[in-house]
Amino acid sequence: MNRRNVDYIARYNDRTSYPLVDNKLKTKLAVSEYGVKTPKxxxxxxQQHEISHFREMAEDLAGFAIKPAKGSGGKGITVITGRDGDDFIKASSARISVAMLERHLTNILAGLYSLAGTPDVAIVENLVQSSPALAKYSFQGVPDIRIVVFQGYPVMAMLRLATTASDGKANLHQGAVGVGLDIGSGQSLNAVQFNRPITLHPDTGLALENIRIEDWENMLEMAARCYEATGLGYMGVDLVVDANEGPLLLELNARPGLAIQMANGCGLLPRLNAIESLKRPHFSPRERALFAMESFARR
Known part of the structure; x- marks a missing residue:
């Protein structure tokens, strides 16, 4: 971890770019200029007075997600998946009133979930309807795909699946399942929960060995485009596969964790060294994605 912090994060990530990835709203606006789609x-x-407009906006909505722009680790994110009369239904099936959602928005503005507790902005996004092929493996939460990108090259990836332990969130520290993905094909490799190997999802009971991500090459190219959008040399790119919209960017992380190595059953360092040793880097995101698929595929 110390080597990651010093040799990669500190060396390749300009501090001036951090506010861009630590703020989900700024991220959305920046990546859209580079052809990377995000939830609507x-x-x-x-401002506090704008909360009154939320009630009007949500009147005819059956589903949406409320997020603190500067939140981290999934804190403060509330996902609404349906309606029951005047109440909304959360992803966990719990009921919540409009008044409670408005209080949640107030807490977000006050900085309850933001980094360092600074005042924040709340964003309301379209509900991601996860691709059925992936949704069946997750429990009460949208599965996402973390891709570590170094100097614009996708170097390692994993699928993150929500569990009861993770409270429906795809966060490995809270108990989500991490499934390593072959960069060359999007095929599942190993799976871990709390850094321990598993073969079946603890809640759905489904085997995790034959998962294959559709549109994989396109997802790697999307991840590679985030390098041009942010200028960050070392980052985590979190994508979801929407049933209607296809691959979408959820967020970027300038300090991606190392548990992805456990899920893949191999270390990052050889791949990072391979990119650093390139004499002629590839200029287009597509070229970098194709190079990664060829170079880091499991044979």
Missing amino acids: LLQVVR
């Missing part, structure tokens, strides 16, 4: 933005709540 429904509303931005910057």
Whole structure:
């Protein structure tokens, strides 16, 4: 971890780029200029008086997600998947009133979930309808795909699946399942929960050995495009596969964790060294994605 912090994060990530990836709203606006799609933005709540507009906006919505722009680790994210009369239904099946959602927005603005507790902005996004092929493996939460990108090259990837332990969130530290993915094909490799090997999802009971991500080459190219959009040399790119929209970017992380190595059953360092030793880097995101697929595929 110390080597990652010093030799990669500190060396390749300019501090001036951090506010861009630590703020989900700024991220959405930046990547859109580089052809990277994100969930549709429904509303931005910057001031307390704007919360009153939320009630009007949500009147005819059956599903959406509320997120703190500067939140981390999934904190403060509320996912609404349906309606029951005047109440909304959360991803966990719990009921929540409009008044409770408005209080949640107030807490977000006050910085309850932001880094360092600074005042924040709330964003309301379209609900991601996960691809059925992947959704069946996750429990009460949308599965996402973390891709570590170094100097614009995708070097390692994993699928993250929500569990009861993770409270429906795809966060490995909270108990989500991490499934290593072959960069060359998008095929599942190993799976871990709490850094221990598993073969079946603890809640769905489904085997994790034959998962294959569709549109894999396109997802790697999307991840590679985030390098041009942010200038960050070392980052985690979190994508989801929407049933209607296809691959979408959820967020970027300038300090991606190392548990992805456990899920893949191999270390990052040889791949990082391979990129650093390139005499002639590839200029287009597509070229970098194809190089990674060829160079880092499991034979």
